[in-house]
Amino acid sequence: MENSDVYVGPEPHIEVYKYYGGVVPAAVILALLLQAFFPIYFHWAGYLELPLLVTLYFALSKRNPSSGLMLGMAVGLLQDSLSRTPLGLYGIAKTMVGFTASSIGARIDVEHPISRFLLTIAFYLFHHAIFAVTSHFLLAQHGEAYFKMPLLIAALVNAVIATGLFPLLDRFRRPS
Amino acid sequence: MVAIPSRHKSLTLLAAMIIAQLLLLAVQIKRDQQVRLIRVWAVDLVSPVQRLSSWMIDDLGNVWGGYIGLRHARQDNQALRAELDRLKIRNAELEGRALEADRLSTLLNFRNSHTEVPMLAARVIGASPDSTSQVMFINRGSRDGVRRDMGVITPDGVVGKIIAVYADTSQVLLVGDKESGVGALLATSRTQGPVKGTGEPRLSLEYISNDEKVTVGEQVLTSGQDRIFPKDLPVGTVVEAVPEPKTPFMRIRVTPAAHLDRLEEVLVLLSRQEFTPKKEIDASTAPVIAPPATGQTPARPQ
16 A cells, blocks of 8 residues: 555454345344343343344444444334334434444454453443433433443343354355 | 545434434423423523523613613703702792891881881991991992981891991991990989990990999880980890999990891981880781892882
């Protein structure tokens, strides 16, 4: 690369993955369906946040902030529409997650299981922080203290789930 | 090739999506009184601007109006102060005129009650610059019929006599002057003796024997013996009567009946005709004469 050529962009060694057509929408819809279905039969499924995991995975993989935030917004709005929360509550939170995860994914290695585990915990807490702030200021819902044990347990559970889910979704990558 | 990353585009897109979802939430969420959140935001956004505008307009209006008002208030204040000063002077003048009217009314009443005695009202226009002599000037002179050695009185009593006459003014020697002397007598005992001035506020009744019984408070009247004043005009009141061991005569001090230190209008006796005792004419029936203006001859009653 000559000095006169200025290439400003993602680091050359970071790959941007593409997926087969329909994989992303199918994963999103499946995640939403399972999120709605599992808690009916399994009480512990209430700790799951499958839409968040899907958003996080594809945002980390695509490493494009614009597509990451759009994906997060879509997932969040769909989740809002299937729940009793106002439209935009989960949408804002997942929009932020998608944007942030895509930005981070362009800079660090997100393929290692440990990094995925830690990133999942961090983004789970980040997601719920955004959700709590939005609820507090817009819905005037003055909730309890944010940092509480069930939240941390849920973060760990989702992180464990992510260590198995993410490699599964890796199989649907289109070879470059 | 220069490829600029889409970071700014992505941030812009992020902001736009966040704002869009916030607006979406605002449309859905209802706050107190069932008002949609977006209306609450709109009102909260506009009302501070409205309050600020209103405050600015009101304050600017008050400042502007206050400035103009203050300007005019200053001019009005100055005008009012000037008018107040003028009115104060006018009030003092009117009060003086009222007092003068009272005095002249008294004079007129006195004169009307003694119409048999020709008298001429005069105004005191000056006093002697010499503190050792007690003289005054009146605004009547030879053209008014005033002559030397005419007596000058007030309704209260004897004032003095004319010692110099000019065309329009005359000089009066007050009874308190050391050179003055009035023929007098004690009202009770009818003992006669001259009343002389001492240069002090009190007069001295001379040549009353130590054997005479003189009481403090006894009236002293004119005797008519000086050929200036008619008889039985008030001269003063005895305030001290002490026998003198070194002389055969008493030391008698008399307070003048007339207020020699407050003379403003006097009457000049044009003749020595005696006053006959008459009741004072009721002031309400006496003809009213307007007080003379300064420097002018007072109007004579018809």
